[in-house]
Amino acid sequence: MSATPPTATEVDHDVDSPSSARKYIDAVLEQSFRHLFGPTATPEQPRRHDVVSIANLTSALSGYLQPEEIKDIKAAFHFSDEAHLGQYRQSGEPYITHPVAVAEICAGWNLDAQSIMAALLHDVMEDQGVTKAELAERFGAKVAELVDGLSKLDKMEFRNREEAQAENFRKMLLAMARDVRVILVKLADRLHNMRTLGAVPPEKRRRVARETLDIYAPIAHRLGLNNTYRELQDLSFANFNPHRYATLEKAVKAARGNRREVVGKILESVQRAIADAKLDAEVTGREKTIFSIYKKMRDKQLSFSQVLDVYGFRVVVESALECYTCIGALHALYKPVPGKFKDYIAIPKVNGYQSLHTTLVGPFGAPIEFQVRTRKMHEIAEAGVAAHWLYKNGSADLNDVQKRAHQWLKSLLDIQSEAGDSSEFLEHVKIDLFPDAVYVFTPKSKIMALPRGATALDFAYSIHSDLGNQCVAVKINNELLPLRTELKSGDIVEVITAPYSKPNPAWLGFVRSGKARSAIRHYLKTMRLNESVQLGERLVDQALKGYGFALSDVTPEVWEKLVQWTGNKNRQEIFADIGLGRRVAAVMAKRIEVLMSGRDADDDGSRSESGSTPHAPPVVITGTEGMSVQLSACCRPIPGDDIMGYIGIGLGMAIHTTDCRVAQRIHRRDPGRWIDVAWAPQPGRLFDVAVKVLVKNTKGVFARVAADITSADANIVHIAMDEDLSQESTVLRFVIQVSDRVHLANVMRRVRTNPDVMRIARERPSEEGHHRHDGGMRIDRERADY
Template identity: 85%
Template sequence: MSSDSSSASLSVESPTPSKAASARKYIDAVLEQSFRHLFGPTATPEQPRKHEVVSIAKLTGTLSTYLKKNELKEVKAAFHFSDEAHLGQYRQSGEPYITHPVAVAEICADWKLDAQSIMAALLHDVMEDQGVTKTELAERFGPKVAELVDGLSKLDKMEFRNREEAQAENFRKMLLAMARDVRVILVKLADRLHNMRTLGAVPTEKRRRVARETLDIYAPIAHRLGLNNTFRELQDLSFANFNPRRYATLEKAVKAARGNRREVVGKILEAVQRSLADAKIVADVNGREKTIFSIYQKMRDKQLSFSQVLDVYGFRVVVEQPLECYMCVGALHALYKPVPGKFKDYIAIPKVNGYQSLHTTLVGPFGTPIEFQIRTRKMHEIAESGVAAHWLYKNGSADLNDVQKRAHQWLSSLLDIQSEAGDSTEFLEQVKIDLFPDAVYVFTPKSRIMPLPRGATALDFAYGVHSDLGNQCVAVKINNELLPLRTELKSGDIVEVITAPYSKPNPAWLGFVRTGKARAAIRHYLKTMRFNESVQLGERLVDQALKGYRLSLADVTPEVWEKLSLWTGNRNRQELFADIGLGRDVAAVMAKRLEVLMSGREGDPEALAGADSPSHHPGGAGGAAVVITGTEGMSVQLSPCCRPIPGDAIMGYIGIGLGMAIHTADCRVAQRIHRRDPERWIDVAWAPQPGRLFDVGVKVLVKSSKGVFARVAGDITSADANIVHVAMDENIDQEITELRFIIQVSDRVHLANVLRRTRGNPDVVRISRERPSEEPPGRHDGGIRIDRERRDF
């Protein structure tokens, strides 16, 4: 159609030149939009794209070596379905989109994954990009393939507050699908590997983001599963895209060094082959070059220049039997001198991902250190392919090799973390902790080897064995020596866990545990315990408040509870009590509302208005006093500003979301809060027999003399009080020195006995309890913490 006829079709009038130009411009825009819709974003009206035929000859050639004919037929059907679904869709590089699923399937075929995995690789984007449903996939290719594809699909239809939250949820879904079926992550790693190989067509900002994500998440997962070839390639590709200038500089330097050292490497290779032949050891010896990213890591971590990284090249020796590995080490050590401390036996104690080899570093003929890796052919296959080696699904065998057992244990731990993590972001945070490749290897008392991340503590070991063992842990023996739970473990340690039924996790444990499983288990326990304690406290507060109306919780009928839940919005009475215990609701308001509902006055506007304010409650906000034993847990806290003990006049403040804080009646901090927020204070009283010892501050002025601290401490302990913290003046050259203690007593009478006993010491000038107006002693004052051993546990 000519331009004139085009313009005439838009107007019955004879077009003016300006109108004709506008019409042509409009039609050009419409045509261009149509071409883009039909032929992809890079198509133009002048050069429309044709559907390119993508061959799967290479894929079928690889698959035919290990798949059955009927399985090969199913794979071809999956390819045709995917090809049709992605028709007219193009990658940013301009290639037909179907080239990506085919490339992913080819990587999976190189790992010799089963037919279902290959089909999932070909179909992995049809749900996300083309709107194909899981049900449709299940009907055409079976439920297993549909599950795999669903595990690989993102959650684009869900709404998230930000991209980080969406990404965390995507990872959570993928890792949980992987925990159920490890093939999910293998296909995902193949997908990420091909995306990284073709990342050059992506905008710079996205390229850097994807590279960083790959380096933080996918490369460590590949390493954790023993896919070392994939791990190294992902690292190098991420480095090349995230920091292209440094990568190019190092690549150029490596190429130059490769030429300079070729002669040296040749001479070493020849000498090694001759030495092994003389020892009658049949072996394949190959040179091995460090990856560019590993060179960069070493330069960065050890602050070295490129010329100082001497072990850029190494050698790999592959033999038939494990015994020959050790014979090789003897032959090599006879040829070149070993570097002390540089021999590692990963055959006897495999790495956490199942990797096995002997590593030794020798001083070469020109004084250059050379690293040798010695392994069997089976170890080499596992070292390169990890969990994909001798693939579990290809013959339906239920027997797991050692690598797959380790992978299965890690995947099981993901399910434990998921069940105890609060949200997707927390889950991803815990998983990241477990993805660090460095590990220490410790032993159970029964000589079972247990790998843990470097820096892991004895408490991490307890949680690594079982969550219940960690929750009840009170002490550990490391190499038969009783040590604190925070002690960092070293390879070779023998760890024995001591438990007690009364023990429970301490919030302070979160400050030193290293593994995601331990952190998730502790947080889960504390959240559950806090909720249960808050429910108990809220129930007591409401019951006490009802006494002001001569009622009790036993008088409240299920119908009244249902009406109250509709008013508060809580699903059940446990949630209602928990909100009161945490200070989100006021017990006096709930008690008044219950009284109105039970009296049948819910239709009275004046009664309902009165129920919304605690000031209408008889006897103030709380009615009868709430009895405190000191053993309530996290829902009731004794304030550190005044350190109340039994015998003190006390009052309770219920902060929003914080539970109840107990203050002494003369505490100046409490008085300031009371003036600002009087409705949240309730009457509290000590139980006749509190259930534990209480911390209290004591200030002692003493004459500076040799041994005075020991004598004062002896007086305090002789009065049956325990010292948990000590601080003293920095300037000890004066005649009078001030000592500040935090001691544990049962009540005011016990404290009076301690003060009386200590005043009898001739070195003591004055001793008194630290008053609420004074700054309480703590870590910030340079004090020395003297903890009993059990307080660390």
């Protein structure tokens, strides 16, 4: 018996490569052995169809690349073919079929020769151990850079799959920010993987589908590759939830027949109206994707028939002026639905998309959605940033798309520079991936696009991180409003700043954009570190005074020994650890005292259990120390109160009043972390304090009591009152700002002169919810807008 000779289609001009010829011979021999002896023991043996052709690829490339470039691409194919020899996909196909398919997708976008070569080589570093230097030597530095950007960090160890995914994603996006071709090749890679996901085990299939839906499909949308975006969504849905996909697909096919008559009638009417307007236009029906139907049903709680009862059409004309003429003709034909006209030509979407959208009431009362655009707008709408390669005519529209993509990629670098780790970076980028946007104006009429749901503070950070950090108020349409105010398209926003203002941790609770979140977190981390170093210095200096030393007395030699003893990098890191409560200042002071006096090095004070040292003066509290020193929300201390300080692990210092029940409970449990503190003679700020006022339930009493408080030079931060107004008396609760206890007493005396006031007292916040292990450290969120 002998193997069947190969057909002409199986042997082409690429078989002259040594690896292809060898695989062909192996395939023929393998088939002969199977005829003679049955299946061989090794399951993954080469087969006859392992001879992979790039004839289709070279045919597509010959339409727009030079012969010399195609020759380089063939060399990249042969190199990849050799590298992947004997490697198979889970479907049983030779692995080389995958990079060839990826390259064919890239050729469909008319990507340049370097991109096609990178597509063919994109797995050789990761799977076959080929080095970047080797690729650079064979194919040039640019191709090596592209392949490196596409390769995973397989040499690094990660704690879990999520960390590995985040770090690999971070690496790819940073490479993408340098060269957008990285993500185009990656999207082609992911698209082919999704098309062939059927051979993958179900659990991995769902995981890859979820990742594609969460990350890669939104990236395609963000870059304007809408065809790729829609296909990735449908493929992800089909693999993540195959039962629902199959059910909807069957229902859609069944519904098409029922809709044919209505669609034909609408199409005929629209074409006649456009012809009457003397427009040369192409009208086509728009098919909803399976995933878009599912998403609309889920998000808007609609039935299948409600979603499918909306008919969609696209009209493509020659010029932007004709777009508006066409809309006029359509509105004359069918009645428009109020509020449903959107002009994305005048104000394009953030990914460069341009069209006019309108919804009309058609025959039988059916809603009809129309998109009207020019041919160039249509090309950009479908290909997005890839249109740069597809339609190289240097038009302003294409340059604008490239500019928008570049701005977004640049914003990724800003987020990366401020993100603490890869997971945080991925979290921020995911927020900015979805291009649903609101469009607002600066006072100089510049249009700014922000994520839907963005606040006035997001607007400030979108202009510059420093502007956001120093923002104290905003005017929206000339009205002073809180920073958390959600913006609407058309708003005119003006940012008001103060040079000494700084971000409030509570801002993280309402900002929506990734840029704002990363900038705030970065500032708070940096500020917290600096403040912790300063607090650590003060605590060590205070502890050393108990031994008769000052911090300035400590010699560089002692610091060097101390750094070696602690394992820290430098003295600033020691101070930061002390300020954050990771080390005890008293123990450090004892060690310094031992080293300074030259006593036995074993006497290091490490057995000390007390947070204090002999005769150490108290740490002075001004109230302006920042995040490292917090006034506890459980007792709200103000100057004049007797206070004590608790050093929480990793939390800095919390200031409590000495009669605070939360503090007393923690002191019994953890006495070694308490230190003596005292108020500065002139604290540098105002302090929040709560007062409770029992008043007669008379008309206008609320306003009169508030006026009494402000007349005593106190600011009102928060107001609340009992909801039951049927009683003769009611309780008003205020959070006010005072300078000290004397000021508070003056305010209370002034309020007592009001004849409607029956009683006023300082109120301690409820202990409920304060049974904590952080010493009462809590960010006060009541002033989130200030």
